[in-house]
Amino acid sequence: MPDTPAADSSPSAPGPDIRTLNPRSLRGLAHPLRMRLLVALRHHGPATASQLADRLGESSGATSYHLRQLADHGFVADDPGRGKGRERWWKAADKAIMVDQALYHDPNPEVRGALNTFIHETASIHGQELSTWLATTQDWPETWTTKADLSDFTLRLTPELLAELxxxxxxxxxxYKDRATQESDEDVAQVRIHLHAFPQKRLDTPDA
Known part of the structure; x- marks a missing residue:
């Protein structure tokens, strides 16, 4: 997931700001609220536990606890340059996350269970983001609503060709990562791109 932990298992080599999950860090992150907290900090910047609680519809006690758990595993960190007094601000420690392919074959059932939670919550977050866009398209100018895309494709591929694609x-x-910041166009927005690619069994063609 280069950007959400929202999950990513990109075939490209991870950069210095991309964290690769191992069994311990996966178990520390694979919780629905922790993943949503990390996504919120990545997409919207530093925030307090109370601000995140309001945004996610949770109690501040719950967000505080899970932020501390994320901090214990190095996913978030204090942002001391913000806030006043005892107000504690949090920020994401990395820009993106990748899944180590070895986790798919880990013999530990706890690791496999955590990976299953992580992947399903990632898919859930993607669905929530898409639903939010569809429900708020009227709030965007036509220049955006006519450029957004909702497409799907079916190809016949080998595993190797799928990895290449x-x-x-x-x-x-x-x-395209930095192109908008290099141009003078002020009509710039944060754009989410979801990539789902998976094999599908074909149904037998019924006899004529």
Whole structure:
């Protein structure tokens, strides 16, 4: 997930600001609220536990506890340059997360259970983001609503070709990372791109 832990298993080598999950860190992150907290800090910047509680519809006690758990595993850190007095601000420690492919074959059932939670929560977050966009399209000017995309494709591929395609798509997306900041156009927004690619069994064609 380069950007959400929202999950990513990009075929490209991770950069210095991309964290690769191992069994311990995966178990520390694989909790629905912790993942939502980390996504919120990544997408919207530093915040306090109370601000995050209001944004996510949770109690400040719950957000405080899970922020501390995320901090224990190095996913978030204090942002001492913000706030006053005892007000504690949190920020994401990394820009993105990748899943170590070895986790899919880990013999520990706790690790496999954590990976299952992580992947399903990632899919849930993607669905929530898409639903939010569809429910708020009327709030955006036509220049955005006519450019957003909701497409799907079906190809016949080998595992190797799927990996090649995935890598090329990741590289293409990465090539657009800083282009908007290099241009004078002020009509810039944060854009979410979801990539789902998976095999599907074909149903037998019924006899004529």
């Amino acid at each position: 995935d890598g090329r798509v990741h590289d293409l997306i990465a090539s």
